[in-house]
Amino acid sequence: MPVIQNLCALEILDSRGRPTVQAECTLATGHVGIASVPSGASTGSAEAIELRDGDPARYRGLGCQRAVGHVRNEIRRALAGRNFVGQADLDRALADLDGTTSKARLGANALLAVSLAYARACAAQLGIPLYQHFADLLGQTPRSLPRPTINLFSGGKHAGGQVPIQDVLVVPASARTMDEALAMTFAVYQAAADLTARNYSARPLRADEGGLAPPFPSAEAMIADAAEAIRRAGLRPGHDVALAVDVASTHFYQNGRYLLGPESLDSPEMIHHLVQWLDLYPIVSIEDGLAEEDWEHWPILCARLAGRALALGDDLLCTNPARIRRAIDAKAATALLLKVNQVGTLTEAGEACRLARSAAWHVTVSARSGETEDSWLADLAVGWAGNQIKVGSITQSERLAKYNRLLAIEAETGLPLVQWP
Ligand code: PGA
Ligand code: ZN
Numbered sequence: 001m002p003v004i005q006n007l008c009a010l011e012i013l014d015s016r017g018r019p020t021v022q023a024e025c026t027l028a029t030g031h032v033g034i035a036s037v038p039s040g041a042s043t044g045s046a047e048a049i050e051l052r053d054g055d056p057a058r059y060r061g062l063g064c065q066r067a068v069g070h071v072r073n074e075i076r077r078a079l080a081g082r083n084f085v086g087q088a089d090l091d092r093a094l095a096d097l098d099g100t101t102s103k104a105r106l107g108a109n110a111l112l113a114v115s116l117a118y119a120r121a122c123a124a125q126l127g128i129p130l131y132q133h134f135a136d137l138l139g140q141t142p143r144s145l146p147r148p149t150i151n152l153f154s155g156g157k158h159a160g161g162q163v164p165i166q167d168v169l170v171v172p173a174s175a176r177t178m179d180e181a182l183a184m185t186f187a188v189y190q191a192a193a194d195l196t197a198r199n200y201s202a203r204p205l206r207a208d209e210g211g212l213a214p215p216f217p218s219a220e221a222m223i224a225d226a227a228e229a230i231r232r233a234g235l236r237p238g239h240d241v242a243l244a245v246d247v248a249s250t251h252f253y254q255n256g257r258y259l260l261g262p263e264s265l266d267s268p269e270m271i272h273h274l275v276q277w278l279d280l281y282p283i284v285s286i287e288d289g290l291a292e293e294d295w296e297h298w299p300i301l302c303a304r305l306a307g308r309a310l311a312l313g314d315d316l317l318c319t320n321p322a323r324i325r326r327a328i329d330a331k332a333a334t335a336l337l338l339k340v341n342q343v344g345t346l347t348e349a350g351e352a353c354r355l356a357r358s359a360a361w362h363v364t365v366s367a368r369s370g371e372t373e374d375s376w377l378a379d380l381a382v383g384w385a386g387n388q389i390k391v392g393s394i395t396q397s398e399r400l401a402k403y404n405r406l407l408a409i410e411a412e413t414g415l416p417l418v419q420w421p
Contacts, residue, residue, distance in 0.1 A: 154206075
């Protein structure tokens with residue numbers, strides 16, 4: 001049984017230059033695991049709480065020195081020398097030590113950094129790849145690689161808010177390998193950059209996740225340009241490359257209405273609008289088509305998308321087992337966006353994944369808009385058999401760390417990409 005000898009932590013910077021937490025776990029055997037946690041911008045209100053210092057004079061209050069201090073002191077004192085049966089045992093100890101449901105006291109950033117660093121140290125002690133260790137935690141065997149859904153265009157909170165919707169992503173539907181998927185995406189991305197330069201006389205400026213962010217006049221223009229970029233890349237929209245949309249509608253939902261550009265839509269009108277997109281564009285997945293608290297209408301949206309596109313829940317579900325259970329019972333979604341830091345420990349995220357699978361949902365394993373160069377997410381997506389992985393664009397090293405890790409896993413295992421249904 002792995003015994004923690006020491007825990008250490010460091011405040012590092014994420015891809016937006018904001019502080020985040022990196023933890024280092026040393027086992028009694030001398031094996032070491034280091035892991036860094038990401039951070040979102042378009043967050044759901046039910047997410048576990050990142051602890052920030054709140055000192056406006058330093059990083060505008062976003063410092064993580066308190067969270068780092070908790071790892072170095074209270075968490076280390078409580079865990080060092082203890083014998084844990086495994087990951088679940090460690091994660092339970094972390095949650096108990098924190099003592100809050102939101103993980104606000106010690107910080108979900110501190111807890112997750114320790115949870116992940118411990119997993120990595122254990123994989124090192126066992127002498128197995130991290131993806132295999134993650135698979136073992138859920139009692140499964142890696143059989144395929146997740147299909148990437150890759151950010152092409154951004155708006156909303158990840159860009160300048162020039163359009164209310166957040167992301168249009170490409171889904172390389174006909175790719176059989178990760179290598180093929182990335183090469184197809186490169187072709188579409190370059191075509192989209194050319195199109196942006198021509199249509200908007202704009203240098204292809206990039207948003208937080210590396211997506212292009214020209215001043216689209218509307219959400220529809222953003223989606224139509226994505227379909228056009230697929231065509232200009234010499235690929236067939238919907239056959240070779242499909243589209244996924246992260247509407248992130250919680251962030252433009254006010255007083256029961258969706259403020260979609262010039263339009264103010266009630267929930268049934270918003271659903272109608274989204275279904276019209278399916279008629280016009282090759283969309284196979286709609287994330288957060290409705291707001292996180294619009295529970296009443298999610299089952300209607302889900303029924304309308306059935307057989308055509310995934311009803312993917314991000315802010316709605318927050319990787320939170322209780323919310324996922326509610327959504328399963330209400331038939332409110334068909335896919336889970338799994339972001340480990342929304343819930344704060346690996347074990348709870350694993351429980352979320354298991355629940356989603358029990359309802360035959362798809363699972364999209366997702367990065368955050370604020371990321372680090374750590375690549376554990378790629379191993380997690382393989383180990384937990386993600387149907388999709390959502391990491392951002394094929395630019396910027398914090399994104400490429402994950403794609404490059406997937407390429408390495410592909411080379412090592414020869415696993416095929418999971419089928420798109
Ligand atoms: P976030 O956005 O990481 O900024 O929360 C990602 C998403 O909404 O999917
Ligand atoms: Zn989202």
